[in-house]
Amino acid sequence: MHNKNPIETEQQEWRKLQLQKRLKTWLTISSPVFLLLIWQLSSMSGLIDARFFPPPTAILSTFYELLTNGELFQHINISLFRIFAGFLLGVIPGIIVGLCMGLYAPIRHFISPVIMALMPIPTLALLPIILIIFGIGEVSKIVTIAGSVFFPVVINTVAGVISIESIYLDVAKNYGANKKDFFLKIALPGSLPVMLEGIQMGQAIALLTIVAAEMMGAQSGIGYLIWTSYSAFLLKEMFVGLILISFFGYIFSLLLRALQRKLLPWR
Secondary structure (H helix, E strand, C coil): CCCCCHHHHHHHHHHHHHHHHHHHHHHHHHHHHHHHHHHHHHHHHCCCCCCCCCCHHHHHHHHHHHHHCCHHHHHHHHHHHHHHHHHHHHHHHHHHHHHHHHHCHHHHHHHHHHHHHHCCCCHHHHHHHHHHHHCCCHHHHHHHHHHHHHHHHHHHHHHHHHCCCHHHHHHHHHCCCCHHHHHHHHHHHHHHHHHHHHHHHHHHHHHHHHHHHHHHHCCCCHHHHHHHHHHCCCHHHHHHHHHHHHHHHHHHHHHHHHHHHHHCCCC
16 A cells, blocks of 8 residues: 655645635635625615715725825824723723732622622713713723723633632642732733633724714714714715724734734644
């Protein structure tokens, strides 16, 4: 019986993997292209009303105009600043509180009722109170985003710490690990898989929150662009804002997945 050369077998496996990667890439690209093509043809043929759903080519032309006159950069810059500042303000305390609640049962029992009571309340429902406390400036918008990000990060971090097998905690205690070691060498890496899922969820919520917050009390930003364009029936400008939010959501998701692969290569 003829045995295959191991090198040939390895090359065949490599080519198979490359083909699978190219297929995944093609499928990933083809779905939005297909959707845009259907949208373009439907708008041009009158199947959908072009006044309410302008063709993607018209939206692209409007995007270019807003880009060249500098207006779009202003909205993008301020929105990204608010998103990143609010995201960090929500994630960092969320991780710290989640680790404390996961490691220490008394802290968990003490804080859990407050977390469970506040979590179902949409952050935007608390926006009037946030505006009263922090005013209508940048701080209120950042705090609004931070509040919406905080809860999923806390809940997932607690779940990640609790899911750590007790044998690791017992070994650490037997070797005299201090509180810093428990946090940085056991709880933090052990909870990372579940924690990163919470951070991923928080990223999506941050984008939803910034749009709504800028619609209600802002003079700039992507949400402000969407709302004012809708109010003036400038629907091409409105769609530019909507597509930008979708684009940034996709990019942030890719970045977080890349970070997850870097921190958790075994997954």
